[in-house]
Structure formats: structure tokens, C-alpha cells
Amino acid sequence: MNNNYRDKNRQNLSSLGRTRNSGEDLANKLKVKRAKSKNIHRTAIGLTALVIFCAAIFLNNSSVSTADVTNVKENGIGKGMKAGTVLVAADDLGLQAKDFNVEMKSNVKTGRLLIWDYAAEDGDVVTVKADGKVIAENVGILHEPFSLDIPIPSVVEVVGIKDGGGGITYGVKIPGAVGNSVFFNAAPIGSANKYTITGPVK
């Protein structure tokens, strides 16, 4: 009788201990899970910072070197430069008015002409014509590019209207052109620079 009672007591005590143990286990597991989750969020934001930092270094290679400026002085072409590139702070690059031939890539059906002032924003004004028709009249050019739709193939003329000081200085980029170049130019007042835009050479 006494032995039975003792055995039952032992059983009850051991089951109580198990319950307590499993409760602690659950709490510990939860703690571990929380810590893991917290660490993962910490790692994720750290990795994101690193990835964005590397991407920023890789993507922001748009600064203009003195070698680039020298090249532009020679032929007026800035290879691979971005639209809106400002070459010099004042209108003193000394570029001569030039005409350019622009060849488009094979997959380009419609064209856009981006035009901006690559030197000082001094109130230069131009008029843009495509195949003799005016497509934008008296456009005040700024550092921020201005976009115009142009037909392909066509002959685009940029006519100088007003000089804000130091000559009418402007850059032109036609996205989708072979070489992805920027054309830096100076427009004489009353006369035009011509851009002969051709389709892909077959």
C-alpha cells in the first residue's frame, strides 16, 4: 500500500518536472528565434548598406576629368558622357561652331534631342528646327536638359537667338545614337549648327 502511494507520488513529481522543463524549453526556443530574427534584420540592413555603397561607387562615375575637357576642345565630342554634363563654370571653353553627323542604332525608331547649357546658365536662347520646320522656338537653355522629339532620319538645326554672354554654348545628346556621345557646340547668333541624323548603315 505504502509502496503504491510512493510510486504514484514519484510519477506525479516527474510529470510536473517535465511540464516545467518543456515550458522553459519553449521560452528558450522563443528567445533563440527572436535573437536570430533580430540578427537577420541587423545583417540585412548592413548588407543593404554595403550593396548600395558599392552600387553608388559603380554608378556615379559621371565626373568630368581634365582629359575629357581636352578631348572635347579638340573635336567637340564627349564620348559616353551623360546629358546635362556641365564642362566648365564660365563660357570660356572656346569651341567653334560645328556641324555633326549622327548615326542611330538599328533598334531606334523615334528620336529625342536633349539640349542644355554646358557652361554658365547665362540666358542663352536657341531655336531648334527639324527638316526646316521649327520644333521649338526661343528656348532658354539651362543646365537641366530640355527634350524635343525629332524624326529619324532628319536634319536638325540649332539656331542661335540670344547670347547671354561669352557665346551661346550648348550640349546636344540624341539617346540611341551610335557611340552614345554628347556633342558640345557654340551657336552663332542668327545662324545654325546642323546635325544630320541618319538611320543605321546597312
Place this chain on the structure above:
Amino acid sequence: MKWLLAIVFYHIVMIPVVIMTILLPFILYKDIKTILINEVPVSNGMDAVLAMFSFFIYLAVRSKFLGKPYRKITILLPLLQMLIYTNGALVIGIVILNKWANDGLYSKGWAIVFACLAIVAIRLLMSLFYRKFPIVQTDYR
């Protein structure tokens, strides 16, 4: 002394970082609108700004000491982390749109499709990530 250094070198920068991180999606949205409406590329310096912001937020998450004031508002640090991921997605969208606006790599339609896909993909990954690893309250007291 420790606190003074933290205030001078960290918190003075971190407070504008918090405000700007919250405002950044609106600024990036405006950039996207400018590219699509004016059809001109925007200067992409936002990735460098975002890299700096995410580094400062990482420091707040990493260090108990530096992040202490920001844990007073429980939701702040997780919210900033989510905003960094969202801003990252928007910056990638801008890079894709800029490739059309500046280089003419693809048509405007494809640029919009690629940008939308990139943004949706990152947001989807973010949702999966937070589903698998939900935000937990830390016990820094």
C-alpha cells in the same frame, strides 16, 4: 564624454537622416515623374545619399548605445529599415528609367515595364523576408 561624442558625430547627422529617410520616397517619386513627363534623365546622386542613410541606420540597429534614443519609439528603426529597402527599389527604378532617358537602351514602354518589375520584385522579396523573419521587440533597457 561617450555621450558627447555620440551627439557630435552621430546624433546630429542621424536626426536629419531619420527625417530625410521618411521623405525620400516622395523625392524619388518626383524624380520618376520628371523622367517620364519631361523625358530627361535626372542626376542620380540619390544612391550615394541612400548608402549614407543606410549606414547610419545600420549603426543604430547594431549598437545598443547609439540606437538607444531611437528605440524609445518602438516602430522607428524597423520602419526606417523598410523605408531603406523601398527607397533602394525606387532608386533601381530610376536607374532603369535613366538608361532609357539618357542612353536610349530600350523604348520608353519597356523602361516603364522594367522599372515596375524591379520595384515590385524588391517589394515582394521584402514581404517574403518579413514573413519569414517577423519584426521582434528587442530587450534593450
